[in-house]
Amino acid sequence: MTSSLTPATASGSGPHYKTAGQVRRRKLASRIMIYVAAIAVGLFAIFPLYWMAITAIKPQEEIITPDPVWWPSELVWDRFPQVIDRGFGRYLRNSLIVTLGTTAIGLVVATLAGYALARFRIPLRKYLALIVLATQLFPVVVLLIPLFIVMRNFGLTGSLWGLIVAYLAFITPLMIWILRGFFLSVPNEMEEAALIDGCTRFGAMRRVVLPLAGPGIAAVSIFAWIAAWNEFLFALTFVRNESLRTLPVGLAFFVEQERVDHGAIMAGSLLFTLPVVVFFLFVHKRLTTGLVAGAVKG
Amino acid sequence: MNQSRIPGRGGGPAVVSGPGPGEPAPSPPRPGRSWRRIFDDRIFPLLLIAPALLFIVGLVGFPVFRTAWLSFTDASGIRALTEGDMDFVGLANYAEIFSDPILRRSAITTVVFGLVCVVGTMVLGIAVALLLNQPFRGRTLLGVLVLLPWAIPHIAASFVWQWLFDGQYGVINWVFTSLGFAQFEDFSWFTEFYTAFAVVGIVVIWQSFPFVTIALLAGLQTIPADVIEASKLDGTNAWQRLRMITLPMLKPLLLVLVVISTIWDFKMFDQVWVLTGGGPARRTEVLSVSTYVEGITQSEWGMGAALAMVLFFILIAITIVYIKLIREEEQIS
Structure with missing residues (x-):
């Protein structure tokens, strides 16, 4: 490239004029670089998920081979019913109970609180917002030991309720925070109009604000659902009963037993992963802006 | 919705623009309504917030204070729970963390490895955001693909990467071996400290860069195009524009992302637990894993609580440093 430069530009003084051919060649080069980078990033992002799915449906001899098989010669679907029989059916049920319980309770509590924080001058309101943010700062392991002790003393380690309660501890604050943002974006005038028309405060909230904040509420529910579905540390600690294991813990113990059955391990992982991925793609935008906006405002 | 609004407006335009909730009404309230008003403005909000307060407190x-308290005691075993059989030992647990080789190593690993992960996450996140900000075919598709690692549960992601890095049948070893690095044949990644953490680091960065990318991409689109155009006319190159215009304009957002990534990466438990289990010989523990091992597995409640508190303090300290840094720089410029 330097060979075709005029002496003036080569010495570095004055702007850098290029011929049309150079411009075109540079553009082509940068386009190629962009595509190479895009393909590399895409492969890095997607390949592990692809490999999980493909390993789950490969014949055994194409898994246990030093030379990887990129596409299976035949598709083996039996592993899914097999792993469901080997405990994943129960784990799936437990996970569903815990996630639905957490989401439902968290949603009611967080909707009420988020609305109150967005609309009323509650004493200590400023500090409440700060507390909500602070709960995001400290590691959940800080809660681990005291909650474990409380659960033991109340005998909750033998039921899924212990897990639901523990999840509410770290999921509700963030739900409150994000919902408060949604309620703030609903104009106050509408509610006041409803109040003048004779609605009570609660009536105005239920008939006017909640429907308008509907998409936000849906997004927050999915967020809570994903957080509870994925959680591992509390589930590992609080559930001492094998029949009450949730999916991540069940998967971890399954892997410990079946070290070499990579096909079954990947089938179980896929069953665990797919529902989250589907839900996640619906809500990622709101989740990102919710997290960032909450932090910036705070 | 609009229709219900119009009669309200027509009925009392002065009131609509008038009092916010919690302010006294301008006109004297009718006697029958005053109690309701007090309920609506004073009691109702407290009722709304009560369950959440109960949860948070x-x-x-309560658990945070209990952890702080336990960390100054030698509570251990079942008797400490049932009969409160424990003694106040002051800072002994904290002293032990910094003298015990395993726990000290765990604390140092948490900080060093956490920072490496944050830097990796930010660099990759920024780079991919800049890439996605370029016009090219398939950009939307790549935007979705890049999200997927964030969506995958940590546990499942750890198991896939464990399989990818498998000694005998892993794809990674096959790639290295085919590229001519014969020493990677049957190479075991998880038995050595540095290689094990290299894998954990890749998994952590793989899962946390999408969040940075997506948040930054939204931020990049708020930078006015004419600023970039003007600097192009001034003869800047792409690197200068990134360093002098794009990154400074995104600084508040970048700071938030760094803080959030730090909080996430320092807390990591799942990936380390699955990929190394803290072993061999507890050499690859991070603080959250040590908390679990000491506090839950070995029932050393006091020690576990102290470890959790150390992690808490580290996070607070780092967050304060970040905030200080950004404040100072704002004052200079």
């Missing part, structure tokens, strides 16, 4: 506030 009971499930977060």
